[in-house]
Amino acid sequence: MRAIGKGSLASILAMGLNIIRIVLWLGFIGLSIAVVVIPFVSVIAGMFQGFDGGDALVDGADYIQLAYQFVSLGVMLFVVTRLLEVLKTLRFGSPFVKENADRFRTVGYALLIGEGAKIAFGLLSLITSADIEIDTQPITWLAIITVFVLAEVFHEGARMKEEQDLTV
Amino acid sequence: MAISVKLDRVLLDRGMSLTELSERVGVTIANLSILKTGKAKAIRFSTLEAICHELNCQPGDILFFDEEDSAAKAAE
Structure with a gap:
């Protein structure tokens, strides 16, 4: 399989990452809408007669979960964008540039922030009713180290x- | 870098242009410009040999070691 050009692994990867980026952006927009709408859910529900708005009540735990989703999506979006930039340099035939080393380093830091946020929000969920698990995997940490080595x-x-x- | 290149001086002495030297030694003008302007990080023995052969000079006529610059860099 060719390294660059049409039908190469790099172009397939770029196509896949572009699709992922679009999905992540849609998720991001959806979350942003949710942040604006959620405070009014119980008010809107109360406007309809006969509708029990009890389940629609929003508490602090929901906001913690939303904040966690924001951070997770943000990290994923950042990583995907940086990887697309790396693939772009590969398409132009010179991936070994200082900028790519910096990109991999920032990807490593972003993944670290993502894992740190997972632990922090997981701990926060212990004192609130937010449903966030602290399920950090050793393979994730190995991947983060690998990204730094790659940088x-x-x-x-x-x-x-x-x-x-x-x-x- | 503490090594400086005095190719322009030797070319002036020999009355030869960079383009002419480029054609004679088979090195692109872009690469010779990198060497002339002191941007080069390394020079191949084969290139040095070809330049010295065409300019009828010694490597020491082209390359100079600046002791003061080297000491200043070592002190940094």
Whole structure:
């Protein structure tokens, strides 16, 4: 399978990531609408006669869950966008640039923030009725470490490429 | 870098243009410009040999080591 061009793994990955990005944006917009609408749910429900608005009552736990979903979606959107930028440089034939090393590093930090948020919101759910599990997996931490290692590999690769380009 | 390139001076002495040298040694003008302007990180022995052959000079006529610059960088 070709590395770049039409039908290559990079172009298939880019297509898949673009679809994921659209889905994530839709999720983000949906959550934003939910944040605006939720405070009025019980009011709207009360406007309809015979409707029991008891279940529609919104409490602090719902907002904690919403905030958690915002952070999770934000991290995913950030990672997908950075990966698309990396794939773009691959399509133009030079992935070993300093910017890609920085992108991988920021992806690593974003994943760290995502996992940290999962733990923090999970702990917060213990004192509230929010339904968030603290289910951090060892494989996730291994993936985060791998991303940081990849960032260093790209950093070294960019240095070697620059040296090669400036060798007469 | 503490190593500086004085290719322009040698070219001036020999009355040769960069384009002419480029054609003679088989190195692109872009690469020779990188060397001339001191942006190069490394030079191949084969390139140095071809340049010295065409300009009838020694590597030391083209490359200079700036001791003060090197000491300043080491102190940083």
